Amino acid sequence: MKNLYKITIAIFLVALVILPVQYSFGGNKDRSGQAGATELLINPWARTSGWGSAGSSTVTGMEAIYGNVGGLALTKGFDAGLTYTKYLSLANVDIYSFGLASKAGESGAFGLSIMSMNFGVLDRTTTALPDEGGGTFNPSLININLAYARSFSSSIHGGIVLKIISESVADASAQGVAIDAGIQYIAGANDNFKLGVSIKNLGTPMRFSGDGLSFKSFLPGRTYESSFSTEWRSEKFELPAQLNIGLGYDFLIGADSRFTLAGTFVSNSFTNDQYVLGGEFSMRNIVQLRAGYTYEPDMFNDNNLTLHKGFSGGFTVQVPLDKEKGTNIGIDYSFQATRSFDGIHRIGVRLTL
16 A cells, blocks of 8 residues: 555656646757757756766755756755856856755755856947947846755655746846756665656746837937837747656665766757766765766767767765764866867865755
8 A cells, every 4th residue: 555655646746747748848959049048958066967967866955956856855954055167168158056955844855046157248239339349248147946845755756946037138138937846766675776757947938128129219300309219029938948857776885885877868848859878986975976978869960059079077075074964065076078168167065964
């Protein structure tokens, strides 16, 4: 009876996550470039990006807010992190991310994460000043994520994320709201088999508005005083919805070391589907090494516009604060190879209490 209860909840949660897909995933690679807010697809964290986000079935704690919110329910106490990303090194694009997760009661957990993308100060050009002299502006992209997850049993964990999206330049901006949902199922004698399903970025279309989309109009034969403001209506754009299905398995080595093999199938609504395979070796939970590879169709074609070349790697070094309680502080680093701009580098600090 107990197993039937678990299976029923698992089927219900999987259906809850997958059913909305039919309304959101009508796209294919021919729709590439037609979605907006693609910063939602950037993993801002150094730990999980070190193996290409292959661990959607294994991620826990604060980074689960991005990877698979079901893993947030496995937060043991308090988990906080801060990460700096040098996104496309030669392009001078910086990402700053902060996140925290806290246990709430016996089976729940709350989480918050903020990602800010900075493009630096850019020269403003106009039709009257196409080269220089138009001043400068600083584009800004900010995502705020509020998450809650709950353990329905020792094996089944699910959660949901509310995303607040803001994109702005000096005289135009767009705001939107989206949700993520995810579950993780853990089985095996040592809880070493893991399944994860998550759906991301389900939300309403966004549209830019502001003074930058307005101009002065004049009636024929009238003076400047009779002019009036006219506003162009920008086209709406969809959010880049995504479905992830992942598997993971922990190979235990001795009493306190392990090797985890994980893979994730990524279904993108506006670009090619992706297949991610990665491995993580943990030695006494002090040193962790990661590597992963992301494949998508036609990625070796010269005409392919895919940013990533496939390889990713990273490591974690953490110092135990209290071995009995499992608290520690650590430094994470990851690298992702790209076709140009010298790759993506991430470095972060993580505190677990």
